[in-house]
Amino acid sequence: MPADLRHSWTDIRDRIHGAILNGTYRPGDKLPRDEDIAQQMGCARSTVQRAMRDLSDAGIVERKRKGGTQVRADPLTRATLDIPITRREVEQRGSVYGYQLLHREIAVAPLSVGARFARRDPSRMLHVEALHLADQRPYILEDRWVCTDTVPEILSVDLSRQSANEWLVHNKPYSRCDLRFYAIEADARIARQLDAAPGAALLVMERTTWIEDAPITTVRAVTRPGYQLFTRS
Amino acid sequence: MPADLRHSWTDIRDRIHGAILNGTYRPGDKLPRDEDIAQQMGCARSTVQRAMRDLSDAGIVERKRKGGTQVRADPLTRATLDIPITRREVEQRGSVYGYQLLHREIAVAPLSVGARFARRDPSRMLHVEALHLADQRPYILEDRWVCTDTVPEILSVDLSRQSANEWLVHNKPYSRCDLRFYAIEADARIARQLDAAPGAALLVMERTTWIEDAPITTVRAVTRPGYQLFTRS
DNA sequence: TAGTGGTCTAGACCACCGG
DNA sequence: CGGTGGTCTAGACCACTAT
Numbered sequence: 043m044p045a046d047l048r049h050s051w052t053d054i055r056d057r058i059h060g061a062i063l064n065g066t067y068r069p070g071d072k073l074p075r076d077e078d079i080a081q082q083m084g085c086a087r088s089t090v091q092r093a094m095r096d097l098s099d100a101g102i103v104e105r106k107r108k109g110g111t112q113v114r115a116d117p118l119t120r121a122t123l124d125i126p127i128t129r130r131e132v133e134q135r136g137s138v139y140g141y142q143l144l145h146r147e148i149a150v151a152p153l154s155v156g157a158r159f160a161r162r163d164p165s166r167m168l169h170v171e172a173l174h175l176a177d178q179r180p181y182i183l184e185d186r187w188v189c190t191d192t193v194p195e196i197l198s199v200d201l202s203r204q205s206a207n208e209w210l211v212h213n214k215p216y217s218r219c220d221l222r223f224y225a226i227e228a229d230a231r232i233a234r235q236l237d238a239a240p241g242a243a244l245l246v247m248e249r250t251t252w253i254e255d256a257p258i259t260t261v262r263a264v265t266r267p268g269y270q271l272f273t274r275s
Numbered sequence: 276m277p278a279d280l281r282h283s284w285t286d287i288r289d290r291i292h293g294a295i296l297n298g299t300y301r302p303g304d305k306l307p308r309d310e311d312i313a314q315q316m317g318c319a320r321s322t323v324q325r326a327m328r329d330l331s332d333a334g335i336v337e338r339k340r341k342g343g344t345q346v347r348a349d350p351l352t353r354a355t356l357d358i359p360i361t362r363r364e365v366e367q368r369g370s371v372y373g374y375q376l377l378h379r380e381i382a383v384a385p386l387s388v389g390a391r392f393a394r395r396d397p398s399r400m401l402h403v404e405a406l407h408l409a410d411q412r413p414y415i416l417e418d419r420w421v422c423t424d425t426v427p428e429i430l431s432v433d434l435s436r437q438s439a440n441e442w443l444v445h446n447k448p449y450s451r452c453d454l455r456f457y458a459i460e461a462d463a464r465i466a467r468q469l470d471a472a473p474g475a476a477l478l479v480m481e482r483t484t485w486i487e488d489a490p491i492t493t494v495r496a497v498t499r500p501g502y503q504l505f506t507r508s
Numbered sequence: 509t510a511g512t513g514g515t516c517t518a519g520a521c522c523a524c525c526g527g
Numbered sequence: 528c529g530g531t532g533g534t535c536t537a538g539a540c541c542a543c544t545a546t
Contacts, residue, residue, distance in 0.1 A: 059450075062448060063448050063450060063486065068445075069445055101357065116359060116360065116363050117360070117444045117445070117448065118357050118358060118359045118360070118363075119356075119357075119358040119359075119452055119454070119482065120355060120356065120357050120358075121355070121356045121358070121452065121454050122353060122354070122355055122356075123352075123353065123354045123355075123356060123506075124334065124351050124352075124353050125351060125352040125353075125354070126349060126351045126352075127349065127350070127351070130349055130351075211350045212301075212302055212350070215295060215296050215350065217292075217296060219352055219354065219506075220505075220506065220508070221352070221354050221505070221506040222503050222504065222505050222506070223456060223478065223503065223504040224478055224501070224502065224503045224504065225458035225459075225476040225477055225478040225502075226458075226476050227460075227474070227475065227476040241460070241474055242460070242476075243458035243459050243460040243475075243476035243477065244458055244476065245456065245457055245458040245478070249352065253296065268457070269457065269458075270455050270456065270457040271455065271456040271457070272453075272454070272455050273356075273452075273453065273454040273455070275453070
């Protein structure tokens with residue numbers, strides 16, 4: 043057994059990662075099989091396996107049965123985003139959270155909304171517009187459609203007191219979620235509601251959720267000017 | 276042993292997740308200890324452990340030694356972003372990739388750039404501006420600063436043929452990466468270079484990387500109008 | 509088909525932390 | 528201090544796939 047006696051999977055991982063960082067193994071290179079690494083490092087194969095899974099999850103190496111392990115030939119940046127419910131996000135900034143229901147109706151969803159659910163047939167849904175506030179100032183403007191077939195209970199919730207965001211997250215967990223981000227120019231209406239200059243560039247988060255193939259809701263959240271999205275550190 | 280004979284960790288995970296989805300356990304609720312779940316489901320404790328780690332990584336449950344496992348009281352959306360190098364992103368869209376070096380100089384980095392590295396002392400760095408093209412049309416405009424103390428080799432690379440993006444990713448892997456996203460309005464210069472309307476809303480990706488506390492590079496990538504960022508499905 | 513990573517087990521011990 | 532999750536091991540078997 044080598045002199046180096048550190049056997050924890052994080053140590054193994056760091057040693058392998060180190061060998062990649064210092065150029066011992068370069069993008070596309072093949073690494074030894076787990077068994078050999080285990081023997082060389084003096085640990086069990088399952089410990090190497092644990093380390094390798096971490097590197098694989100991080101997108102640093104690629105593993106294939108029979109094919110072995112290789113350093114990703116096309117390196118990529120993989121990052122994790124945590125998006126809390128808006129109330130909590132505001133409170134964690136140290137601000138006072140506020141909420142305002144702007145509009146509520148039952149309506150036939152436009153095709154653009156149906157498309158987010160990958161559905162062609164338009165259907166009646168609950169349409170809600172609401173404003174989230176931080177320290178009395180507009181923070182996020184949300185435009186939401188809720189599928190009343192999947193979530194009929196939403197119809198009896200008083201959305202003037204509690205945001206649909208909050209009610210759903212505590213009462214209707216989802217099993218799948220699509221996210222997309224892009225930028226828009228504030229039109230006159232959005233500018234007024236977000237207290238922004240007309241034409242201001244705003245970051246938009248679009249989120250659509252399902253439970254087992256059944257659509258739950260889709261939201262377009264327009265953020266206030268200057269809003270930034272960070273990755274989890 | 277119970278009649279249900281499915282023992283794989285994904286099955287165990289799905290059964291636990293299912294119990295959360297159907298409301299058996301609600302946000303904040305405590306789950307049984309691993310040992311009990313293992314016995315109830317007829318598998319080894321380490322299999323439950325594997326399933327729980329997955330749910331924990333996904334942000335669905337929280338686990339603490341002695342404290343046990345509970346459904347996250349404040350549910351959040353956790354998503355993973357994969358950001359490939361730009362050439363590959365363009366090619367995967369089925370477009371032809373092009374690249375153009377706009378500007379290259381050695382200069383003292385402005386304070387705003389130093390701040391991204393959490394450094395107060397300004398220093399001389401390599402400053403590069405470049406344009407990535409898809410099918411001959413502007414795709415991403417990048418404004419990059421490379422730390423020549425950490426990566427002196429960059430000075431001898433011909434950046435008119437190969438983007439710094441590409442060279443770095445294949446030659447200088449990083450150990451830490453910060454990402455942020457926001458929207459800006461195109462000023463006259465950006466509008467011209469990206470072939471966008473002045474004032475157009477553009478999504479910006481800012482990325483800063485280190486290797487073991489040593490700064491490597493920081494980039495501000497301004498995307499063309501209409502660019503969208505998706506989560507990994 | 510053979511070689512590699514992936515899973516599962518049973519058991520031991522460790523590390524953290526709530527009571 | 529005791530209870531819980533986290534790790535590590537050795538070994539067996541499985542599943543995918545390159546050759």
